[in-house]
Amino acid sequence: MAPLRTVLIGYGHAGSVFHAPLIAADPDLDLSAVVTGNSARRAEVRRRYPGTALLSDAAAIRGPGERTSGCDLAVVATPNDSHAPLVEAALTAGLDVVVDKPFALIAASARRLIRLAEERGRLLTVFHNRRWDADFRAVRDLVAGGRLGEVRRFVSRFERWRPDPEQAWRYTTPRSRGGGIIYDLGAHLIDQALQLFGPVDDVYTEASVVRDAGVPGIDAEDDAFLALRHRSGVYSHLSMSAVAPGEAPRFSVTGSLGGHESWGLDPQEDQLRGGVIADPDGYPAFYRQVVAAVRGEGPVPVDPADAVAVLEIIERAFALTR
Template structure:
């Protein structure tokens, strides 16, 4: 890190596909104290896109070009295909560079823990981009739980459903285990991380992973039932084949329930080219999309009262990373938290394969919730 504490932290971004161009680059570039220094992509079209959007950025064709320049950089962000995450994170840490890795950090919990150990050994930040902790609905639900509005939560239903009856192809839909594709590890990383963050460690998981679409080779319709050590049960759905979408959240407690439809608006805004700016509204949604809190009747027939959604706040993730790098804040998402999520995903994959519930071994020294 530069000796000038007021100098911006220089970030290299590896990968400029969906994750890199839509999420990471805009958030890095708009975070105070960070500057997007280098984009690494071997794709000529994406190199041109990066230069068009960030004219001052350096372009590298390979991540190998970064390591000799390690003393010119303060952070490496890995937004490349899943199968490259471990090798690239390892190379960056060995070069002495802090790292942010897009989810999932690795294909296995063991690999995630090995990366965490390497980062600790080198005294370097290793963080995982679990941006859905900063969704508007998740932030609102976390506040309701903290305020005791639901009483004791008994059941957490979370759905990340889409209607995409035709496959797109590419590594995300590949059935090759080396690609770490399919919805279990893609959207499943989000919904499991949210469940663990809210309700603590999982002790058992049951899963159903199906391949529904013609020509598909990776799971595209998956369900997980998690039992938490706290006694809460989480029912999690991720699907590309849902013709009628269910509520994003349905959370039932001893005093009340909370039901919320619709997705956080930040991804759509970023895809449209909108950018967060200081002092400007960001992550807001209209009142008709607010969730409802109440008991005894369906929200669709007027039950419950509307609860204003807290604004979504993806910018908070990189602001927290910058603070952690400067020693003024904590790592917003640790590799050990990501490993706990992978424990559940590995258990879910085994459960679906064997048709039985899987008991998860505890890791008592690890932090499984935020």
């Protein structure tokens, strides 16, 4: 079968490091077009993907019934507050869609997009790629196999030491437009916890702006902690920070028969940044499942309803920190 012609909307960190390399490396996908108006990014696309068309903005997919350059699949990898309108435009144009996390800014918008995809008969999935981290897969297998017994507590950390204020949009953009570490790293940690232990009844949150404390208009948190009480009885403690100087386990799981710890971050992001795709069962598996789903050979890799559940918890977390 012919490769799926794919348009990548956005070529910032997510688009250039994750999506473009994974799409280009999959023989069943063709990176047909990239949407970016940034001149430096356009030059990089020309250098790395010389056969790929360049579009200056996403207006080409906004007309009802129009298809961008004959593409089959749209991948939305833009700043968070543009996810929902771009997904809507792509679905309306008749394209199947992959959208980077967070799915949308609020759960209600995400639910509306799911309904639109169903009405249009299009596939929709969310790039919660950290489900394919090797260390998370190891934890998932231990829990599912019962080797730790009845799990009581799950601790998950995604922490860095970057004490100088960053100019990255995720920390300079107000929380109301998708800024902050909870939308960024928190969405991954929440999704992983839900995959392991199911729905959540109670949420406790701590969130603060550390590096730009006191600067007017800066409310995008760079340090946060969430405690989740799952309906199953498990407690998940999720820490995310740009200002954590000490090393701690990435995962820690405590069960009735024993425990498990793992240290360090999954290397796939750094490998992709260096042009290497080393784990075929990791992030490439996401796009293999996308292709299979488009061809009617299996489900989408991430049910968008799972991403709605993540947004519901984020909304509850924000309500506790206003």
